[in-house]
Amino acid sequence: MPAAADDVRRLVPGPREPAAVQVLRFMRDEPGYTAELHARHGDVFHIRIERRRWVVLADPEHVKQLFTTPPDVVHAGDANEILRPVLGPHSVLVLDEGEHLRQRRLLLPQFHGERLAAWRSEMERVAAEQVRRMPPGRPFSLRPHLTAIALEVILQVVLGTRGAEEHDRLAGPVDRLLAFLGRPSALLLPLAAGPDSPLVRRQLAPRLAPVDRELYRLIAERRAAGDLTQRTDVLSLLLGARDEDGTPMTDAELRDELVTLIVAGHETTATALAWAFERLTRDPGRLARLETEAAAGTERTYAEAVFREALRLRPVLNNVLRTVVRPVEIGGTRFPPGVVLAPSILLIHRRPEVYPEPQAFRPERWLGQSPGTYTWIPFGGGTRRCIGAAFAQMEMEVVLHAIARAVRLEPVGAPERPVARFITASPERGGEVRIAA
Ligand code: HEM
Known part of the structure; x- marks a missing residue:
């Protein structure tokens, strides 16, 4: 750790317990531990979580300052380095400044506006088909x-997978990779040894190789097919993209961007939905309200309020990270290069002056109320805000309706605690439910 970065202990308060204790407590119960540190030290405090020390930010005003800081002053790509072994060095998530902007400009339009609307009916079809596979009469986990x-x-x-065969070729390897990353131990080695350690590469290789093999095969097939201009999928668009000097993307760049979108774009949405049902099934009146809206099929307002509230109370990612690369002042403190600034989504979402009774699941708080740019941040913010935010919200609304329309779900067992699955916070039993008779 650069000496300057370690100076944060002189700049902001934080726990005195040994680093190992901090890591352990954070991993066991992040919401409880960060709430305790917040109460003890205030809106800005340091914590030792990985090889680096984070400065946690819990004041929306400070988060605003950070999210509007230029991308050559704070880097998100550097801070996301833990993802590099899986996503690859060309991933939009781990790049910064010019290179990041170039990839982001290519990807963003795919998940917005008309392109986005075109995917709705497909989402509806896929969701309705999956609901029919849910087992009647016995407890099951919603997450799968x-x-x-x-x-x-x-x-x-x-x-642009067309047909079951193309889909199955990739779905199996991706599922197995995600199942491996979902184990609690998956982060330990990269956190301890660093993301570029050969040990990390060796551990991941058997899980990554089948995904890469299929992706490279698909890239080669698609390059050869010659029907790119008629296709609307992201891969075809990227294959046609050219740099200012006319250079196309390499296969390695394409692979990294595709893995990024697939990994970032499905477990997150599935986890958010699992939380929505974990909360909602314990609240029959509110579940019934969603069912009524879904049956009528004319409004989306309540479904929107449900996923906003689920993402507030149980954010899928608890923090976003930025590394300081040039001195920056946030909240009156000047942070030197090397410091990792960590807006806490969890703590921001539980501020009582913004969200009265913050621990209560109350979708109604969103009716007639738009989310604040710096007080509702499940998708991060600024020039790094989630590329799939609009897409994920449409998908959540479609899936909430599809399930509420088709079945009445009941909760099984006690309320579920959040547990870490790779970098996400997921309900411990994946949202355990039963279909009511
Ligand atoms: C509920 C679902 C989702 C949640 C909660 C979520 C959350 C996030 C968060 C917190 C970030 C980091 C933002 C920051 O650093 O400020 C992020 C980045 C990103 N997300 Fe999502 N995400 C979701 C769905 C998706 C989907 C569906 C896609 C793809 C279609 C996607 C693609 C990405 C990408 C590419 C980035 C990197 C953006 C950049 O660095 O410029 N995400 N997401």
């Missing part, structure tokens, strides 16, 4: 069903 929906949708959008 929600993941299957989101994976099928993202594979179609990103790769």
